[in-house]
Amino acid sequence: MRNSSNMVFLTFFGFTFPDRVNIGPINLRVRRFISHPLQCLSCYSYGHGKSSCKEASQCGNCSALDSHPEEHCNAAAYCFHCRDAHQVRSRQCPNVSPGAGYFTAC
Numbered sequence: 246m247r248n249s250s251n252m253v254f255l256t257f258f259g260f261t262f263p264d265r266v267n268i269g270p271i272n273l274r275v276r277r278f279i280s281h282p283l284q285c286l287s288c289y290s291y292g293h294g295k296s297s298c299k300e301a302s303q304c305g306n307c308s309a310l311d312s313h314p315e316e317h318c319n320a321a322a323y324c325f326h327c328r329d330a331h332q333v334r335s336r337q338c339p340n341v342s343p344g345a346g347y348f349t350a351c
């Protein structure tokens with residue numbers, strides 16, 4: 246029997262996590278899930294959503310403060326998180342992959 250209701254979500258903090266987890270008599274294999282952390286679509290900080298944002302909005306392409314929306318941006322891509330040449334929401338950004346991850350066991 247294998248269906249999605251057998252899936253258990255576990256959260257581990259840090260870079261190390263076990264290969265197997267025992268829950269009662271059941272031994273579960275752990276698989277890593279790459280998750281995207283909550284990112285605000287207005288100021289592009291992490292940890293809150295746009296609806297609860299109190300910061301100035303930024304361009305998602307060039308990181309300019311309060312000037313233009315991402316769709317109208319003509320500037321070169323610049324990420325204020327890591328000061329590298331990619332869009333703020335890019336998966337290339339090292340800030341997208343923090344140490345905490347989500348795992349499924351099945």
Ligand SMILES: [Zn+2]
Pocket residue numbers: 285286287288289290293294295297298299300
């Ligand atoms: Zn925000």
Ligand SMILES: [Zn+2]
Pocket residue numbers: 304305306307308309313314315317318319320
């Ligand atoms: Zn821009």
Ligand SMILES: [Zn+2]
Pocket residue numbers: 324325326327328329331332333337338339340
């Ligand atoms: Zn970046």
